[in-house]
Amino acid sequence: MSGRSPSSESTATAAPLYEVSRIAELRSVHAAFLYLHNQEMEFRRWQMRLAEVPAPPFGEEARSEWLRQRFVAFGLHHVRVDDVGNVTGLLYEEPQVPLIALSAHLDTVFPVGSPLNMREEGNYLYGPGISDNAAGVVAILAMACALKHARLRLATNVVFLGNVGEEGEGNLRGIRHIFADPYWSSAIKALLVVDGAGADTYVTQALGSKRFEVSFSGPGGHSWSDFGVPNPIVLLARALVRFSEGDVPECPRTTLNIGVIQGGTSVNSIPESASARVDLRSASRDELKKLEDRLHRAVESVWNELAASYRPTDSRAQKVSFGIETIGDRPAAELAPEARILQVIRQVDSHFRIKSVPRLASTDANIPLSLGREAITIGAGGDGGGAHTLREWFDCSGRDLGLKRILLALAALAGVYE
Numbered sequence: 001m002s003g004r005s006p007s008s009e010s011t012a013t014a015a016p017l018y019e020v021s022r023i024a025e026l027r028s029v030h031a032a033f034l035y036l037h038n039q040e041m042e043f044r045r046w047q048m049r050l051a052e053v054p055a056p057p058f059g060e061e062a063r064s065e066w067l068r069q070r071f072v073a074f075g076l077h078h079v080r081v082d083d084v085g086n087v088t089g090l091l092y093e094e095p096q097v098p099l100i101a102l103s104a105h106l107d108t109v110f111p112v113g114s115p116l117n118m119r120e121e122g123n124y125l126y127g128p129g130i131s132d133n134a135a136g137v138v139a140i141l142a143m144a145c146a147l148k149h150a151r152l153r154l155a156t157n158v159v160f161l162g163n164v165g166e167e168g169e170g171n172l173r174g175i176r177h178i179f180a181d182p183y184w185s186s187a188i189k190a191l192l193v194v195d196g197a198g199a200d201t202y203v204t205q206a207l208g209s210k211r212f213e214v215s216f217s218g219p220g221g222h223s224w225s226d227f228g229v230p231n232p233i234v235l236l237a238r239a240l241v242r243f244s245e246g247d248v249p250e251c252p253r254t255t256l257n258i259g260v261i262q263g264g265t266s267v268n269s270i271p272e273s274a275s276a277r278v279d280l281r282s283a284s285r286d287e288l289k290k291l292e293d294r295l296h297r298a299v300e301s302v303w304n305e306l307a308a309s310y311r312p313t314d315s316r317a318q319k320v321s322f323g324i325e326t327i328g329d330r331p332a333a334e335l336a337p338e339a340r341i342l343q344v345i346r347q348v349d350s351h352f353r354i355k356s357v358p359r360l361a362s363t364d365a366n367i368p369l370s371l372g373r374e375a376i377t378i379g380a381g382g383d384g385g386g387a388h389t390l391r392e393w394f395d396c397s398g399r400d401l402g403l404k405r406i407l408l409a410l411a412a413l414a415g416v417y418e
Helices: 008-012 016-024 027-038 040-051 061-073 134-150 173-180 182-187 232-244 285-309 340-351 366-370 399-414
Strands: 077-081 087-090 099-105 119-121 124-126 157-163 188-194 201-206 208-217 254-263 273-282 321-330 357-361 374-378 383-385 393-395
Touching (some): 099 399, 173 366, 188 399, 208 285, 232 273, 254 285, 340 374
Parallel strands (some): 099 188
Antiparallel strands (some): 077 087, 208 321
16 A cells, blocks of 8 residues: 555655654554564564675675565565666555665675674674674664554655675675666665664765775796896885875875785795785865875886886886776765755654764765765664674664664655555
């Protein structure tokens, strides 16, 4: 039952203060809140089972299928897995637009073969990915079930989205795919992202990042007999030192990191190649561009000095080359202060007396925000820590506050009929 009427547009766009207060008093909403409170043990079971399904970078197929089966079992409509592995399902059978999107990423940072040993001790769940983002995926499943159980009649349809490729070198590929699709891009009018634990923050500013692989290659040789042949490790080291010696602004906060260096086969061999992976981050697109330009200048200056030191006919210099490959690009952006989704979250937090604070972070919301769309990221409730380690944990205590927060925000964004 969709509960559509000619007044759905005005219902879904009422003033946030009035709409949040009105919705919070509805009997069906209280029924949904009670469901979320009473189903905690079931949510824990879902979370443990989900976290045991591997979802390494670019290998989320098994977890996508796990979620697809739950979407179908819980009564969502038009459930499908797209070309990259995103799972979508609609709350109502009629696929009319616009839509409110509720998403959580499926992937983890843990490579193939990582031990996925989950355990439960009291209110604590332990295991890799148990909080980031098994908690978020369970939250969107809880929303689907609570809405169905309480028979909440939303004025706007909702698409539930489990997306791939949020972590690391996934480079937000899942959510990029969604917003590159003409249908979803035009249909989704607001995106509520659930990522990790907590209920006292909301991400309104997208932290931008750019990642590069810098490489030098040469003829290589023996450390004794071929001494003097250009050494790619030395060339790379010079370039990285020059790049890292420059200043970066504190406001807007901007950082650089050299996280991986590879090259060489033995201590007595001149390597044929060497590479490094560089991570640049800033809340400012301009500062990111400045850092990118600085990296190029540092690498090119080392190459130019090498070229100048050899005669044009010297074959050793002719065999040396360098490359700078982009391996990640997350745009910086910011939610407009007057955005309805931000007003709704603040009113919801006021209703629950949550003293929440805005945050700067890199999440799936980066993509729609960079396109000028309304998107915000919040937590799934509870508490968590040890993210991206095998010691990750999630504290289920107080999870229902975070879930109620999500439900009330979703209902206010969509509009609810009495």
